[in-house]
Amino acid sequence: MMQMTAVASILAVIAAGPGAPGIGDSYYPDYGNGGYDVDHYDIRLRYQPATDELSGTTTITARATQDLSRFDLDFVLDAQSVLVDGRPAAFSRQGDHELVVTPARPLRRGHPMTVRVTYSGVPSTEVDPGYSAWFRTPDGAVAAGEPEEAWWWFPSNDHPADKARFDISVTVPDGVEALSNGTLHRRPAAAGWTTWSWHSAHPMATYLAFLAIGQYDVEQKGSSIVAYSQLLTPALEAAARASVGRTAEIIDWESSIFGPYPFETSGGVVTPPGVLPYSLETQTRPTYGTSPFRRGPDAHVIVHENAHQWFGDSVSLTRWQDIWLNEGFATYAEWLWSEHVGEVTAQQTFDEYYDGFPDDDTVWTLPLGDPGVPVITPEIYFRGPMLLQELRVTVGDPAFFRILRAWPAAHRYGNATTAQFIALSERIAGRDLGAFFQAWLYTPSKPARAL
Template sequence: MRRSRAWVAAVAVLALAGCTDAVAPAPSTSASTAASFAAGAEGAGDPYFPTYGNGGYDVGDYDLRLRYDPARGELNGTATITATATQDLSRFNLDLAFLVARKVTVDGRAATSRSDGNELVITPAAGLASGAAFTVVIDYGGKPQALNNKTLGVGGWLTTRDGAFAIGQPESASTWFPVNDHPSDKATFSLAMTVPGGVEAISNGVPGARSTAAGWTTWTWRESNPLAGYLAFVVIGQYRVRVGTHAGRPMIIAIPESLPATGNAARALDRTGEIADYLATRFGPYPFAAYGGVVLDDDRVGYALETQSRPVYGNTFFRGSANATVVAHELAHQWYGDSVSLRRWQDIWLNEGFATYAEWLWDEHQGERTVQESFDRAYANFDWSIPTGDPGVDHLFSEAVYVRGAMTVQALRHTIGDDAFFALLKSWPAEHRDGNASTEDFIAAAEKASGKDLGDFFEAWLFGDRKPTY
């Protein structure tokens, strides 16, 4: 994510709400004893956001068949979720905010469900044995809303004059589909979104067949690489959608009809392929099956977000120029943040530090300031009081994460040398492709690549509260 300078957000610490006590299970056909069955945790256990996500299972795929009526503001449809139990489950939760589950089945059998705040609590007809694959089908709907926390900001489903969109970090998906909403549980994703004829619906991945019947059009999308919940998006409205190819893969650019067809936003996004190709020389092969970008002409969105395969940009970035630097930032996330995702939110510098560093690389590539000049400008007058490697919830999107993170990357380059450094920039996303990783994993990778003990280096640059020696 890249935020415009006019947009400031902070996040609030949420209360721990785990649920791991054993409960009486429904009858099970597994060999597990009844006493072993328990409810899945009500959170993924993230130290920053304990209630985000859920425990007890691992999602493999989301398949959404939805219909949105902009005139009524209603979203209805079916989510089919395939998953695997990671414990003997008597019940489990999915994250679902504001919408109502009308009918739930697990493996074709009716299940009971209830809403508990933003949690959908599901009890299957029979307990699910650890290691068992299962399928949940949820018929649900209602009038989706945004998540509006006074310190976290607004994210999730937002209605517009001609449609709606759903984006946001660190959570948004739960406002429009049932989800295990934590980056540690990634899954493939399909969307069939039916909207009134003449209205566009853009999402992640490769576009599929489009059909129109009785005045309604169904747009289909498929992301075959696992994604974190907050990286799923949908944008509905009046858009100029340009479909092409780049490097043999679909390239979809969507610009609102409210903006000029050849204006700054369009000219910036037209460089998507060029920028992605340059970043591939630094980070290795592009990790997804599609390219593109979507612009939102909405003052509520003062940021850009690295939604997988197709970033979404607030038009605020393009009001003064065809800003290609923000495009470089969000495309860098396709490697650092999307393909290789966080294991816990405190490690967000692995996303934002490297994406900011990609801005510096791109500026140098364009003949503007060098990477070292960008570093020197940041290093000269910086507040080092916030640790990059553990910034706290209130500073999750602060300069300590973005700029100090990028300075850490450049300092690492000088410490281990260009050969080891640029090899590491490629080996890291290659070795962790479609997975999750932590700061500790990166430190180990950097030490392996360089053959050096880097404990003191990372302690100073990521966790110290005073200016590191450079």
């Protein structure tokens, strides 16, 4: 028996191979990693706002999807130690953001694995290359970005195809707030430091996890938590409060169209002025830059980022090529909101865009279903909702609004593709929509109107 066990171990070593340094996304070949699937991240951090020094541990619970001799994590800070299943593992940095881990023993396919990384660094000094999703603020920092964001503060399989549950605890000096996703579990103070612990009950893509650390006014009402930077000017604060304060109303309205709100909590975080150049649909609690509020209250940005809780957060991308499934739906929610509040109809907005862009504009020449890199471009926000309005005209309101509810229900807490959306639309409409989607998604020219 001992001899057979020894032979099996030798064969396991021979069979094991390295996990791929990318998850297989054709747009971002080095994003994510192959060879394992993550179930849970337990992130425990200590942060000093005065110096931007971050230290801590991340424990990853995963399962090997192949026999593994080594595997990669996406990470840019300095690792001090790595344990795999409680044993010290060898590790090294390769490329811009790869932490290569070699466990003491090969991992068998199907094997539950626990990876604990201890690390430290100054995230604002790490740039990859020429880009960072870690924003230093006068009173702390904000971590928020797309399509990559996790590398600057926790090691991960950083691609939306590998969603996981999260527990995030951040210890900061007393009087400093540390905000993140999900529900706030405890906030004990000890020896001048306070720990903020957050729990996400449902799977989340790594780019949707966020941190906002600094001086914030935090308000909790039921399961909703909103926070406003104390660095906001009076005018910005008034506009932000008038906008974010409508979150519950907007979620109720969106739920009536898209189906039940998918998460256990909601809210929003308004960051300091001039820090975050965009707003982002961070799961359960969107993170807002101040640009939308410079001209006064703006409900549309609240509609957009919260629509993403269904389209992008609950139902996430399998590949970045399908980014229109996120941004097209979230922007179309704004069009529906305009109808709801009596501003303009979705058809009027469509007509304005359709007639306003010249035939040679990139809105028409950039294929929506295969836009290339970078994936976040203005064209997605115009042609995406136009496709949905034309789909509405093509199949009729009853079928269209069934599609809007069926899509997030069919893939709740999972991942999906454009091909799956086309199949669902055809099933509900009861007709072949191949020519329609070919024209709007893949043909680099202006499609003919449906009517």
